[in-house]
Amino acid sequence: MSVVLVVHGGAWAIPDELAKASVDGVKTAAREGFSVLKRGGSALDAVEVAVRSMEDNTVFNAHGGTLNTDGEVELDAFIMDGQTLASGAVSSVKNIANPVSLARAVMEKTSHMMLTSRGANLFAESIGTAMIPTETLVTEYERKEWKKHKDYMTGVMEDFSTRAHDTVGAVALDSAGNVACATSTGGIRNKMVGRVGDSPIICGGYADNFSGAVSCTGHGESILKVTLARLILSKMEQKSVTEALQMSLQHMGDRVQGAGGAIVVSPSGHWAATFTTERMAWAAVEHDVLWYGLEPL
Numbered sequence: 001m002s003v004v005l006v007v008h009g010g011a012w013a014i015p016d017e018l019a020k021a022s023v024d025g026v027k028t029a030a031r032e033g034f035s036v037l038k039r040g041g042s043a044l045d046a047v048e049v050a051v052r053s054m055e056d057n058t059v060f061n062a063h064g065g066t067l068n069t070d071g072e073v074e075l076d077a078f079i080m081d082g083q084t085l086a087s088g089a090v091s092s093v094k095n096i097a098n099p100v101s102l103a104r105a106v107m108e109k110t111s112h113m114m115l116t117s118r119g120a121n122l123f124a125e126s127i128g129t130a131m132i133p134t135e136t137l138v139t140e141y142e143r144k145e146w147k148k149h150k151d152y153m154t155g156v157m158e159d160f161s162t163r164a165h166d167t168v169g170a171v172a173l174d175s176a177g178n179v180a181c182a183t184s185t186g187g188i189r190n191k192m193v194g195r196v197g198d199s200p201i202i203c204g205g206y207a208d209n210f211s212g213a214v215s216c217t218g219h220g221e222s223i224l225k226v227t228l229a230r231l232i233l234s235k236m237e238q239k240s241v242t243e244a245l246q247m248s249l250q251h252m253g254d255r256v257q258g259a260g261g262a263i264v265v266s267p268s269g270h271w272a273a274t275f276t277t278e279r280m281a282w283a284a285v286e287h288d289v290l291w292y293g294l295e296p297l
């Protein structure tokens with residue numbers, strides 16, 4: 001069984017000055033995730049490692065790029081195991097460096113699928129997760145941008161053309177034939193306090209050994225309206241991975257005027273990375289060969 005790891009660093013109009021660093025960041029994350037698979041590790045471990053790599057990489061402005069209306073960072077993350085359909089999520093959690101690992105802990109250490117806000121933070125404390133000051137998650141640049149655009153609609157209407165996004169995601173197929181997905185995000189700049197997007201919901205990501213794994217990025221409310229991850233997987237029953245992705249994103253654009261992107265891997269190892277925004281940094285490793293780019297594949 002050939003193993004595959006695909007990552008994205010968020011779909012938006014990445015400016016030229018960030019292009020190289022974004023591609024380097026996804027390449028590193030893809031290599032780190034793939035090394036887990038190469039050692040015989042699980043798809044679940046691989047997607048967590050890949051997403052953590054991007055959460056820790058400042059080029060993705062990980063978790064500091066999206067202040068809410070109160071100027072705070074509220075984070076959402078999701079992870080799903082395609083073998084069992086178990087998943088874990090956190091939403092509106094604060095002061096955490098790696099929400100994807102907290103999401104995994106929700107999946108593995110609680111009887112629930114999602115913890116939100118204060119409850120997510122209390123759980124994090126109870127399992128010994130380090131709390132970090134919000135200011136360490138926020139860049140000077142973001143603080144200035146936030147003051148400039150004090151309006152959620154500005155970020156959305158500019159069609160993801162401002163630095164309002166910091167979503168990262170990964171999908172993997174391991175040597176046992178199991179798939180997994182993970183996504184982590186700060187959401188969208190100037191979102192209302194408590195706003196939850198698609199990323200932590202079984203909608204912005206999905207993994208099932210019988211159909212494949214998807215991680216989405218883009219305008220969360222649009223992704224939710226068309227249940228994008230499941231839409232892509234259902235189209236894959238009859239279409240190629242690339243066609244299924246393109247058709248689903250096209251539908252989201254036509255039906256609810258939403259832009260975004262996604263990565264996908266099928267149970268047989270076919271994969272794709274496509275988007276309807278200007279750019280999305282993506283990388284994939286298959287048969288030890290690294291693929292990457294800022295254009296749709």
Ligand SMILES: NC(=O)C[C@H](N)C(=O)O
Pocket residue numbers: 010011164165166167185186187188196197198199204216217218219220221223
């Ligand atoms: N940039 C993103 O992908 C944002 C994320 N989908 C959200 O709406 O929260």
